Every structure is written in structure tokens, then in C-alpha cells.
Amino acid sequence: MNGKGPARVEHVLDKSGDSVEIYGVFIGKGIEKRRLNIRVRHRARNTTSRVVVRGVLFGKAEVEFHGNVDIIRGARGTDAHLEGKAILLSPHAKTRLEPYLEIDENDVKATHSTYAGPLDESEIFYVRARGLTERDAKRLLVQGFFNAVLGNIETNKRAEVLSILANIKEI
Secondary structure (H helix, E strand, O other), rough: OOOOOOOOEEEEOOOOOEHHHHHHHHEEOOOOEEEEEEEEEOOOOOOOEEEEEEEEEOOOOEEEEEEEEEEEEOOOOEEEEEEEEEEEEEOOEEEEEEEEEEEOOOOEEEEEEEEEOOOOOOHHHHHHOOOOOHHHHHHHHHHHHHHHHHHOOOHHHHHHHHHHHHHHOOO
């Protein structure tokens, strides 16, 4: 997340066949506190949305993610997915991931998923068994966690995120 204040993204799909893909990354360090709000409104038939947000938190960083997908009556054939996931690399880091689906139509497909927690110890063990140090195993797993987003963002932003991750000493 860039900047110090809350981030807000809103998108309205008001023409049949419209679609939007929103990919986001947050990296929280120290005592940073951030809020991220994303809202997609489906107002027309046969619209599609994908919202995928991934993040990692260190120290006492805190992030709130509020994702809203509104499917109004008449937006038949809508296909929406909302995802927010975070890795907590400190016992003091906190996150609140809140996906909301407000659906006023029957003929739709709408899904959401969330996850917040530490890296999986069995995955760390598996990667270390291939000869990596614990730090390198964790760094590789964190970078892999972001792949669902990084492949879909601009090259310069991808490089910026990878550079930040490579230079974080807490991993």
C-alpha cells in the first residue's frame, strides 16, 4: 500500500458484458496502520469481477481490508469473486479481512475467500528439506504467496513489490 491514509477503490459495472479485475498488495511494517476498502457494484447482466488482495505484516503492523461486492436485482448472469489473504510474520501483527457479498439476484455466481495467519510450518519444513535455510524458505514461501497477484499487475509495480520483499530483514 502506498501512502499513509486509507485506500479506497470503487468500480461500477453498468453495461452488459462489463468486467473488472482488481489486484492489490499490502506490506505492513513497524507500527503502520492501514485501511483498504474495495467495492464493486454489478448493475448490469452478464458482468464479471475479480478482486484479489494479498499482504504480509511484520512487527505491530495492522491492516483492515473491507471488500464489498454488490449485485443488484437485474444483474443476472453475474460472476464475482472476492479474495483477501494475509500472512502474519509477527505474533503482534494484526489484520481484519472482511468480505461482504450483497446479492439481490438469484441467477449469479458469487464467491469469496479469506485467510490470515502465519506461514504453514509443514511448508517451511518441506522447503528446508530441499536444502534451503529457514530464512530462505520463508522468503520463498512469501514470494510464492504473492504470485496470484504479481502476475497480474504492471511490471514496474511487480518489481517494486519484489524489491521490498527482498530487502525485508524480518523474513
